Each structure stands twice: as C-alpha cells, then as structure tokens.
Amino acid sequence: MELDKSLVSGSMGLLVMKLLEEKDMYGYQMIEELKKRSDDTFHLKAGSLYPLLHGLEEKGCVCAYEQDAVTGKPRRYYHLTEQGHRTLQEKEASWNQYTRAVNLVLKGGACCVAG
Amino acid sequence: MELDKSLVSGSMGLLVMKLLEEKDMYGYQMIEELKKRSDDTFHLKAGSLYPLLHGLEEKGCVCAYEQDAVTGKPRRYYHLTEQGHRTLQEKEASWNQYTRAVNLVLKGGACCVAG
DNA sequence: ATCTCCTATATAGATAACCTATATAGGAGG
C-alpha cells in the first residue's frame, strides 16, 4: 500500500531532530536511517530534507560542520543544539496530543475514553 | 499548550468522513462535533471545512442535500457514499501505518519492536 | 429600530510542508 502523502506533513522536522538526539548525522545518512527505523515506510527525498535542515539551522535548532569522508564528497554533519532539544520536546508533546485527539475521534469520541 | 498546526495536515478529510460514517451531518455541526469528540483539541475553521466538503463531493465521497431547520438558514446535510466508505477505510489504514512508523522512530526504531 | 451575537454557508488569498525535477560532484565498475 502506498502511503497517503497528505497524511504526512509537519512531522519530518520532529523525526529528523529525534535522529540527531542520539548522535550527529549527515543528510544522506538521515534518509537511510529514517527508512530503516520506520520499517521501510518513510522514503524522505533529498529535495525535502536539505531545505528542512537549512530551516532548522536558521531557527537555531541544529548547527552544522563539514567533515571529510574516506572517499567521495565531504559530509556535512548536523548537531542538535540546546534550542533544538527544547523544540524537540515541544514537538514530541504536540505530536502525542495530536494523535490522541485523532484517535479519540476515530474510536468514538472523548465521552468514551478517560483522559 | 497551543497545538502545532504544522503537525496537523491531511487528516481532516479522514475525520470528517469518520463523523459522516455514523450519521448525516451539516457543516457547522461537524465543527462542533469535532471539537467535542477531540476533547477540545480540534478547532476546525469554517474556511477550511467548506472547501474540504466541496472537494469530497467532487471526488464522489459524499453527496449533499438541503434541509430546512426550524429557525435560521436552511442546512446542507452531507451523506457518506459507497465510494466514501471505501476511501475512509483506505485513509484509516494509511493513518495507522503512518502513526506506527512515526512511533517506531520516536521509540528507537524497527529493530526494537516486533511487527 | 439598529446593534451585536450566534447560527450557517461560501470564496479569495496567504502560508507551510512536502513533492518532482534538475544540477553539481567524487568514486567504482563495466
């Protein structure tokens, strides 16, 4: 089943920061890691990721540094800042609140479920 | 906490159709019902709902009929079609797959969770 | 009587988050 892209919006920033919470990573690596960890559900495109990373950098959530690889092009690693940790916590709480609300509606409403 | 709107995208069609699965409703009623069932989380705006309903009608997921109220303007009721039922099932499955994948990433990846 | 509020539907234009397509560039293998 093809994943409905219209359901996929706004959470990529959250997921990328979640990856960086564990360790510094470079863009291409995040795409591979996200695919693997999501059980082959997320196929984030390079054209989506790089603008997203630049946006996170502008907001001060991540900072970047170049590092040469053994072969090939030098890699641009990203590191989660203090600000990034805070934003991640907020986004994670927001995600939990949002999915809870959707599931309330899907399962019959707030009347039937204890807070 | 204000809900991060960037996490809220694409699922409103699913939620609206879920409401209509139970019974026919008119637009304004859906806004109120959605607010109530989501435990006051979703404040769907009229300017978002009506174009959404027109879109669902174009796709053949819902059909509409006018019905006078005791007072005030006549109401435009929406009914979920056969096509709408099928689309709803697909969207619900898609939502479950998507949230599962996000939670896999948030909780440490596919390696740690069975199927 | 007119003002404001609640019900009820509708459209225009803006914003944000993705997408596809394309460009650049190093290294490996046929």
Added chain:
DNA sequence: CCTCCTATATAGGTTATCTATATAGGAGAT
C-alpha cells in the same frame, strides 16, 4: 565513456490548512 551509488543543493509545483471577508436569518439588548 557510461552508468550507478554516494552526497548536497535549488527551483518550481501541489496540497492542506489558515485568516479575512461576504452573505444571511433569528434572538436579545439598548
């Protein structure tokens, strides 16, 4: 050489939501 895999980047398009605005009936207050 040509193609593929790694690696980063930008341009332009689509879609879903938002805000703002318009219309319109009925209720209650000044």
